[in-house]
Amino acid sequence: MPRTSRRTSVFTESLIREMSRVAAQHGAINLSQGFPDGDPPAALVQAAKDAMDAGRHQYAITWGSPELRDALAAKLTRFTGLPVDPLRELVVTCGATEAMLAAVMTVCDPGDRIGMFSPFYENYNADAILSGATAVHVPLHPPQYGFDPAELRAAFATGGGLKAFILCNPSNPCGRVFTREELLQIAALAEEFDTFVITDEVYEHLVFDGRQHVYFATLPGMAKRTLSVSSLSKTFSITGWRLGYLHAAPEIIAQARKVHDFLTVGAAAPLQHAVVTALGWGADYYAGLAAEYQSQRDVLLGYLDRTGLTYTRPEGAYFVMLDISPFGYASDVEFAHWMAKEIGVAPVPGSSFFANGENRYVRLNFAKKPATLHAAGERLLKLKRG
Known part of the structure; x- marks a missing residue:
């Protein structure tokens, strides 16, 4: 049989979508793939x-x-x-x-x-x-x-x-x-x-x-x-x-x-x-949207503050990069799978976003209802560093 194209051999399937599947497998709260868990207007x-x-x-x-x-x-x-x-x-x-x-x-x-x-x-x-x-x-x-x-x-x-x-x-x-x-x-x-x-x-x-x-x-x-x-x-x-x-x-x-x-x-x-x-909706809709997501960001960051882990405070979008280097994992993919299974919250391995093989980070998504974020936050407290 002929081989498939070379271009398809030099990149992988999406780690983001993979982590959604991992979340479902372990019953973890999915803070990986970037979608809200509420209904549209x-x-x-x-x-x-x-x-x-x-x-x-x-x-x-x-x-x-x-x-x-x-x-x-x-x-x-x-x-x-x-x-x-x-x-x-x-x-x-x-x-x-x-x-x-x-x-x-x-x-x-x-x-x-x-x-x-x-x-x-x-x-x-x-x-x-x-x-x-x-x-x-x-x-x-x-x-x-x-x-x-x-x-x-x-x-x-x-x-x-x-x-x-x-x-x-x-x-x-x-x-x-x-x-x-x-x-x-x-x-x-x-x-x-x-x-x-x-x-x-x-x-x-x-x-x-x-x-x-x-x-x-x-x-x-x-x-x-x-x-x-x-x-x-x-x-x-x-x-x-x-x-x-x-x-x-x-x-x-x-x-x-x-x-x-x-x-x-x-x-x-x-x-x-x-x-x-x-x-056709007016300026109030957009102002309310930004305020809602800022509030959701602050809920998640409040829990991350309690873990003692380091993160970068997001200025926009709805993701936060969390530094996982204190856990000593050589592979952020391995850590992400462990976190989904043992902590019950699924992140995205940060290496999927970096060109240089960086593996110190995972990405969390806060486009979730407050109840989801509080539930995830309570689980994230198990990551707390002494």
Whole structure:
């Protein structure tokens, strides 16, 4: 028999999804995979039922229903201040996962170099491999997860320059929210080296302690070279609906639409129609969302404080990186399995997010109801260091 492709042999299945299976196996509380355990807003669920009752069961326009693209354009303009053309600047995708792969495939040819910070969301490395690009990693230095400007410049200059740079902000897994000054440094390098910037901004509304999310495309000169990836999953607690989108300049979107068309054809038609309802909600909804997640963060961190273990306080998103080095495990994967079985809480091994074989961390997800977090917290107290 012929062998399967080489590209599929150089990355593994997702450790995040694996740990959800491990959690189920041991009856552990699942703080690994990033999804809420509560229901979406009732009005949104009702809108989905209404869409199905109205017979919206067939394909929508490949790159997104007109109603959804109009609503997305209006919402983006409201938050970024940028004019957005719903006809020429948007593609609706099957989640941000597809949007990111479509973006990478749109701008990168085999052999191109694509930069990203490490730690990174695990899909980015796989997206580079599937696109035939070479990943170039720039370390974010714990515990604050800042970058060294000299290391960032060296990465942009490597091999004659990067074709693209992936920026996750707020950052999964470390919860970092980059400042405007930091983003301007990235923007200056993108201009100097003529590099595309692909932003993953799915946690755009989950920023804490009075911080503000800065949309990269709003920085001077960046709208023309930014491919903005986001989704509706985290904002409206509908991760299983798989609704994402890509926003970029018309000449980029014209190419991205072709990639999207042959990857998935289109996202679920009735759900596209339903989510238009939510996109019309006002500022109070988004403020309440951030406040709710900040409260949930503080519940989990309160228990971690009682364990005496070290963690990095998340500035945004809904994850916390916990330092497990005091336990002396050589493998964070082994520790994660032990923790799910013996402690009853399932994390994600941190090594799935780092380029350099780092194994001192696990990631915990606090997008859970307070009752779930208190139950998990009581179990986590068994990790307490004397």
